[in-house]
Amino acid sequence: MSFDPIYFLTPIVMILSFGVVYKLVNCVKVLVFSALGFFIAIILKVLVQFFTLSYLVSINNLVILGLYYGLQTSMFEVGLAYAFARLGRLKNGWGYGASLAMWENAVLISIPALFTYMIYYFYPFQQSVPSQLEYPVIQALPIIGLSILERISSLLIHSSWGYLSVLSVITRRKRIMLATFPMGFVDFLVPFTKYFETLKFELIVFGIALICLIVAWSLGRHYRSTSSKGT
Numbered sequence: 001m002s003f004d005p006i007y008f009l010t011p012i013v014m015i016l017s018f019g020v021v022y023k024l025v026n027c028v029k030v031l032v033f034s035a036l037g038f039f040i041a042i043i044l045k046v047l048v049q050f051f052t053l054s055y056l057v058s059i060n061n062l063v064i065l066g067l068y069y070g071l072q073t074s075m076f077e078v079g080l081a082y083a084f085a086r087l088g089r090l091k092n093g094w095g096y097g098a099s100l101a102m103w104e105n106a107v108l109i110s111i112p113a114l115f116t117y118m119i120y121y122f123y124p125f126q127q128s129v130p131s132q133l134e135y136p137v138i139q140a141l142p143i144i145g146l147s148i149l150e151r152i153s154s155l156l157i158h159s160s161w162g163y164l165s166v167l168s169v170i171t172r173r174k175r176i177m178l179a180t181f182p183m184g185f186v187d188f189l190v191p192f193t194k195y196f197e198t199l200k201f202e203l204i205v206f207g208i209a210l211i212c213l214i215v216a217w218s219l220g221r222h223y224r225s226t227s228s229k230g231t
Helices: 005-025 028-059 062-087 093-122 137-171 174-195 198-230
Strands: none
Touching: 005 028, 005 093, 005 137, 028 062, 028 093, 062 093, 062 137, 062 174, 093 137, 137 174, 137 198, 174 198
16 A cells, blocks of 8 residues: 555645635735744744753653643743734734634645655655555545644634734733633643544544634624723
8 A cells, every 4th residue: 555645635725725814814914923923932832842841751740741731832822922913013813813823734734744745655665654644535534534623723723812812902901811821721632632532632622622712702792892882
């Protein structure tokens, strides 16, 4: 058996979403500030983990490790999303949040995945292909579906904290961030991945993503109605 080209579907769909987000956002400023906030956060997380991850893993405590990942995401990804929304004086909250998700889904994850899959496909004898990437189409489709569900969850979560970051800036109510920072703790679940079936784990994350979206929508509706009453 060899690498099945159907696996190209996930990274290609995610990369094409770049164009969709750009069309919807239609603002280079939002894309630039979201890129700065996202990639600086990722660099900081990489640096922190480079110096501290091995020690945390040696403690062999899943709760501590979960808090370790969750705190980093809240401090760096959510914190810098707010900082750059404020620095750029951004107004398009949902566009900003979708852009944050796009940099993760379409660039950070999908582009490297696409190149890796190309190596597996065109040079199968130079690189050992993981067994799950050799499954026939019938077995491959559920795996592809779960990977797309994972990216949808990422879209919902990033969109939620991106929107609330902009809402906090626009309304000048920093307390909105009290509802935003906990969203980063979705990464608390990372160390527990191997203890769940993939389907169950992705459904749990998707459920958390929906809660984040509901919280963001509800707070946005509340503060919009408050502002309209004030005028």
